[in-house]
Amino acid sequence: MxxxxxxxxxxxxxxxxxxxxxxxxxxxxxxxxxxxxFPVVGAVPWLVREPPESLAEWRTRLGFLTRQLRDDAARIERELATVSEATPASDRTVQRLVRQSDACRDQAVRIEKFLQPLVLPGVLAPVQRGLGTAMPSEQGLTNYYVNLHRDWCWGDEENDASLTECRALLGNGPALGRTLILGAGAGRLAYDIHMQLEPSLTIVSDINPLLLFAAREMFAGHELQLYEFPIAPRAPADVALLRTLRAPQSARAGYHLIAADALDAPFASNAFDTVVTPWLIDVVGEPLPTFAARINQWLKPGGRWINTGSLAFNRAAFADRLSLDEALSVLVTAGFAPPELREATIAYMRSPASRHSRLETIVTWSASKRAQVDPPAPRRLPAWLTNSTMPVPRTASIEFESVSARVHAFLLALVNGERSVNDMARLIVEQRLLPADAAEAAVKRFLRRTFDASEQRDQY
Ligand SMILES: C[S@@+](CC[C@H](N)C(=O)[O-])C[C@H]1O[C@@H](n2cnc3c(N)ncnc32)[C@H](O)[C@@H]1O
Incomplete structure (x- = not known):
């Protein structure tokens, strides 16, 4: 055999x-x-450079997220007590709050069940909360959460518009062949390309397990129920809507889901006829010239790079916030022929339950690889991170962080539910941390910031 x-x-x-x-x-x-x-997690190959670190990171994020949902529910219930006492007429407010707190609790259970392989054993310890997570906060589990509902519930108009832009550039060209969809998110464009443009093989890849697991369920033709929490609900009942997500039908064979970081990706050189990057190049966290060279490396000679989405490079270094013209010349330097281009203004995240949405003028290009360029050097972590026995350098900024962390810890430890601002200011003066005339104002500033921060919602 x-x-x-x-x-x-x-x-x-x-x-x-x-x-x-x-x-x-x-x-x-x-x-x-x-x-x-490299393990397979929830039926998805986890092809990242450091699988244990990556899984620990997502487990911690999931722990933070479900804890935040439960904290939100408890906070809403506290607010509920004050509303119902203060204004008996506000039945609608009470109903809205009850609906929202119930939804937060239920969502925590649903998310944990859905992401079961990533649930932390036990509860999130305070020390884990203190140490936080390592990935950038704009790549949390829920940063692109609305995409799930747009892709698989109410977003036909937007989904069709994205496919139309890609089809216009892909449709008349050669067959798509082996196709990689990178940063596929919850997977709707990848599904539509796979089903309607019929690549010979489709890889659907992303870094985010919530989106990837949802794509797994949708491609398999299963249903998934999760809440949508619109930013600006149209009606009181729209604060939390249990949505049923599903694909029009299960996907034909020939697709593969892969968890990968596009910047340390597990893709071989000259492997693909087509690489698609939907709404990725401005969030991937790397300057376009370097990222374009990566794409070049994965494509066969003559293979096509289809990019679609925004050019919102506003988080990059100023020199890397490219205009469309600059981006197009980057492509040529990265070994691509001058691309075919389309621009279209489309609705973006127009949930029927929300008053909030935006218009985006998206750019779609199809660029053929005409020359091989040198691949970017593999990203290097500092030696003291890869070799756990090496001393960690104490830089000036670490020194600064360390002093401020000690001062914060000292002040937070003074908050015991009994001391007043004056009591704390006196102790600070006794410890010679600040002069008497500055201590009271400094304590007030610190406490105000700390209480404000404790009310803020983070993205996990
Ligand atoms: C703006 S969303 C777009 C999602 C999807 N393409 C769409 O159009 O709905 C960006 C996507 O890129 C993914 N992403 C960001 N950085 C990534 C990286 N380094 N490697 C892989 N995926 C990444 C995010 O998880 C997210 O799914």
Whole structure:
């Protein structure tokens, strides 16, 4: 009997050593060159450079998220007590608050059940909360949460508009062949491309497990129920809506879901006929010239890069906030022929339950690879992070952070439910941390900021 190679084997390479071929066995994927192993989590291959760190990160984020949902429910219930006492006429407010707190609690349970392989054993300890998470906060579990509902519930108009833009550039060209959709999110454009433009194989890849697991369910033709919490609800009942997410039908065979970081990606050189980056290039966290060189590397000669979405580089360094003209010349430098281009102004996240939405003028290009360029060097972590036995350098900014953390810890420890601002100011003066005439105002400023911060919602 001959071994039939897995259809992904020749498309993948090790995200750790960046050279070895990956093979699948009963324990997951492993690299033939460096021996690194990569698990399959919730039926999705986890092909990131450091799987244990990545999984620990998402587990902690999930712990933060569900805790925040339960904290929100408790806070709403506290507010509810004051509303019902103060204004007996506000039945609608009471109903809205009850609906929202019930939804927050239920959502926490639903999210935990859905992301079961990523649930932290036990409760999130205060020390874990203090240490926080490592990935940028704009890549949390819920940063693109509305996309789920747009993709699989109410967003037909928007989803069709995105497909129309891609189809206009892809439709008359060669067949899509082996296609990689990078930063696919909850997966609707990937699904539509897979179903309607019929690539010979489709890889649907993202870094975010909530979106990837949802894509898994949708492609398989299953239903998923999660709440939508619109920013500006139209009616009181719209504060929390239990939505049923589903695809028009289960996807045909030939697609594969992969968890990967596009910046340390497990894709082999010259592997793909088509790479699609929907709404990714301005959030991926790398200057376009470097990212374009990565895309070049994964494409076969003559292969096409389809990019669609915004050019909102406003979080990048100023030099990297490219205009469309600059972006187009970057493509040519990165080995692509001058691209075919379309621009369209489309509705963005227009939930029927929300008064909030926006218009985006999106850019879609199709750029063919005409020359191979040097791939970017693999990203390097500092040696003291890769080698846990090395001393960690004490820089001036770490010194500064350390002093302010000690002062914060000292002040927070003074808050015991009994001391007043004056009591605390006196102790600070006794410790010679501040002169008497500055202490009271400083304590007030610190407490105000701390109480404000404790009320703010973070993204996990
Ligand atoms: C603006 S959303 C767009 C999602 C989807 N393409 C769509 O159009 O709805 C950006 C997506 O890129 C993903 N992403 C961001 N940085 C990434 C990275 N380094 N590697 C892989 N995916 C990334 C996010 O998780 C998110 O799903």
């Amino acid at each position: 001959t071994d039939v190679a897995h259809p992904l084997t020749e498309l993948l390479c090790c995200p750790r050593c960046t050279r070895g071929k990956l093979a699948l066995d009963s324990a997951g994927w492993s690299c033939a060159t460096c021996g690194s192993g």
